[in-house]
Amino acid sequence: xxxxxxxxxxxxxxxxxxxxxxxxxxxxxxxxxxxxxxxxxxxxxxxxxxxxxxxxxxxxxxxxxxxxxxxxxxxxxxxxxxxxxxxxxxxxxxxxxxxxxxxxxxxxxxxxxxxxxxxxxxxxxxxxxxxxxxxxxxxxxxxxxxxxxxxxxxxxxxxxxxxxxxxxxxxxxxxxxxxxxxxxxxxxxxxxxxxxxxxxxxxxxxxxxxxxxxxxxxxxxxxxxxxxxxxxxxxxxxxxxxxxxx
Numbered sequence: 001x002x003x004x005x006x007x008x009x010x011x012x013x014x015x016x017x018x019x020x021x022x023x024x025x026x027x028x029x030x031x032x033x034x035x036x037x038x039x040x041x042x043x044x045x046x047x048x049x050x051x052x053x054x055x056x057x058x059x060x061x062x063x064x065x066x067x068x069x070x071x072x073x074x075x076x077x078x079x080x081x082x083x084x085x086x087x088x089x090x091x092x093x094x095x096x097x098x099x100x101x102x103x104x105x106x107x108x109x110x111x112x113x114x115x116x117x118x119x120x121x122x123x124x125x126x127x128x129x130x131x132x133x134x135x136x137x138x139x140x141x142x143x144x145x146x147x148x149x150x151x152x153x154x155x156x157x158x159x160x161x162x163x164x165x166x167x168x169x170x171x172x173x174x175x176x177x178x179x180x181x182x183x184x185x186x187x188x189x190x191x192x193x194x195x196x197x198x199x200x201x202x203x204x205x206x207x208x209x210x211x212x213x214x215x216x217x218x219x220x221x222x223x224x225x226x227x228x229x230x231x232x233x234x235x236x237x238x239x240x241x242x243x244x245x246x
Contacts, residue, residue: 027051027080031245032213035085035235036074041067046240051080053147053243056134057087060154061126062097068137082140085147085186086130089154090119090167098122119163123170131178143180147206148172150187150226152194161197168196172203185227192226200228206243210236213244220246 027033027050034046037055046052052075058065065071075082092115093100103110103121110118127146135141148171156164175183184204185192192199205225210216216234225231234244 027245029245031080033078033080033243033245035241035243036071037085038065038067040071041065045071045074049078050245051075051243052078052082053085053145054082055086055149056084056130060087061089061122062129063087064133068134072134072138072140076140082138083145083147084130084134084141085149086127086171087149087151087154088123088126088168088171090122090157090160090164091155092119092157092160092163094155095122098125115157115160115163116166119167120170123167124174125170126167127171127174131175141181142178145182145184145204146175147184147186148175150185150192150195152191156195161195161199164195165197165199172201184232185229187226189224189226196226203227203229204232205229206233206235207231208235210234210244212236212238213242216242216244220244 031050033049033051033053035053035055036045038058054068054071054075055065056068057063072082100118100122101111103118103125105121106124107117107120110121131141148168150168172183175181182204184206185201186206186208188207188209205227207219207224207226210219213236216236219234220231222231231246234246236242
């Protein structure tokens with residue numbers, strides 16, 4: 001059964017498994033929902049799902065899904081309601097959305113020679129921007145699950161795994177400070193290891209990579225956890241993205 005992870009139960013900072021508010025909607029193990037984002041703008045939306053997850057960003061941090069408002073309305077109309085995901089990355093000085101070394105908050109130590117501080121600021125403020133956009137677009141950014149999409153399609157350092165981890169931690173830290181937000185990670189073991197090494201985080205896992213429903217069900221075991229946290233969702237693609245509740 002998946003309670004706090006899809007229904008808006010709140011958590012205390014640093015403790016993503018400590019719900020403080022009763023969950024108004026309950027998803028049973030075996031429920032199947034869908035996730036959509038900017039590639040589905042102007043296209044048909046999945047029907048009949050138990051819940052919906054909507055991408056806030058437009059494929060990379062500091063971008064926006066222009067269809068967030070309508071897509072989140074679709075997700076909210078499902079029995080389990082809607083939650084969010086956002087893209088993450090660590091582009092370093094290649095960042096196009098900002099002056100990498102001019103970042104001064106929340107860690108003012110960012111500068112040449114301190115890439116970890118810059119990466120942390122980048123991740124923290126990327127989450128802040130995504131959260132603000134979700135709130136303006138839907139009015140419901142708080143009290144939701146926020147999944148952090150960690151994929152090799154985005155820009156990451158091939159040599160500084162510590163900076164990659166710092167960027168992700170910045171996003172986690174911002175989101176866990178927001179009322180009622182639960183933070184999870186979306187990835188695969190292969191991508192996670194390439195980007196984060198053997199990094200372990202006590203966060204819920206949404207595991208991608210299933211070729212069909214049977215494979216998605218089979219991935220609901222600790223061996224498929226990327227971070228060491230519990231596997232709560234798995235995914236397969238067949239026309240739409242399908243998400244299985246473990």
